[in-house]
Amino acid sequence: MTELSGRHVVYCGVCTLPPEYCEYGGTVKKCQQWLEKNQPTMYSRIWSPEVLEAEMASLSVEAQERAMKDAKKKAAKAEAAERKDADKRANSVVTIKRIERNKRKYVTSVSGLEAFGLELKKVAKDFGKKFATGSSVTKVPSGGEEIVVQGDVSGEIEEFILEKYKEVPEDNIELVEDKKKKKGEGN
């Protein structure tokens, strides 16, 4: 009991684990780079060749092989997942839809934001704040969720999304008019 305050632990900026455990996180390469850059002393302690060798020596050959294979598999898996994620991101479309509710009244529904790793509930709150209208997350019959904003804000909402959520590329936003009547904005 030396001091009364707790220890401060550094966590890896890539996989969030304590750096000692990065090797199990599946993003070893990236973690190593991060640690080397941000915590050089720790890096040399964990990843120096001598340490690694000593660790390897304590395992039997068979176990070593198994561990190696396992690590490889995990890394490949993580990589594949990442690629898939990026792919999904590139292909998914955010749809902004203006729906006529009652002659001259409209609601604007935004769907597809979740594919970009955004949290609908929070985004909905932001929309509500920005446009000073009701904004909520609703379930769609086809499964999944969308954000419904009261009032016709289809034009501004596109700009707002582009400005605030940089991860959504402009080309992936689509404006749709729901009723037979035309008078849409943008494309």
Add this chain to the structure above:
Amino acid sequence: MFKKDITPSPKQKLKSSIQRNLRQSLLTTYPLLTPFIDDIIPKKASLEQIKLPDRVSLYVIDGTTPLFFQADTPSQQNTIVPHLKLVHRFPQCFPTIRIDRGAIRFVLSGATLMAPGLTSKGGRLPMPHERPPREKSAAEAENADDIEVPNEGADEEGHWSRELEKGEPVVVVAEGKEEACAVGVLVAGTKEIKEKGKGPVIEEAHFLGDGLWRMALD
């Protein structure tokens, strides 16, 4: 328990009376925390509760620092289990067992912790022995609600100085690592584990990189 990702749900502020109760039960479960309790739960800070799936509640202080969680099911006996971030801050305050290197990757993918990972050369199970007395007289351990600090801890080898019972929460550290890698409730006493040498030890644990660990709190 938390293999899947958890979507954060709203936080609830707790009444100060409940807060006091929790503090008390935390101390009863982990008497070693006594010297640090004001650091963990400062008197002024607001304690918040977050409901997680499976009737587990997580307690969070100041909105961002997770402290511990509690499963509200009879099978778990409402044991308070510390969040790993808390364990990392106060590693010496929780009973520990150690697993060997080979077991780490299984534990970190959420497998049930089995006895062989503990009984092997790299593992460490408690080894009862006399500890040098602390400053004052050695306190009586395990009195229902005493606040005195029991005289227990880990020796240089990593053996905890007291046999742990079934149902006790325990921190799992790993061979060759400084930080803890999991925390859970024992499903078998440590004595039993030593005798049998096989079977499950901790069934559902909170481990590094699981849903609870990754949960965003803000």
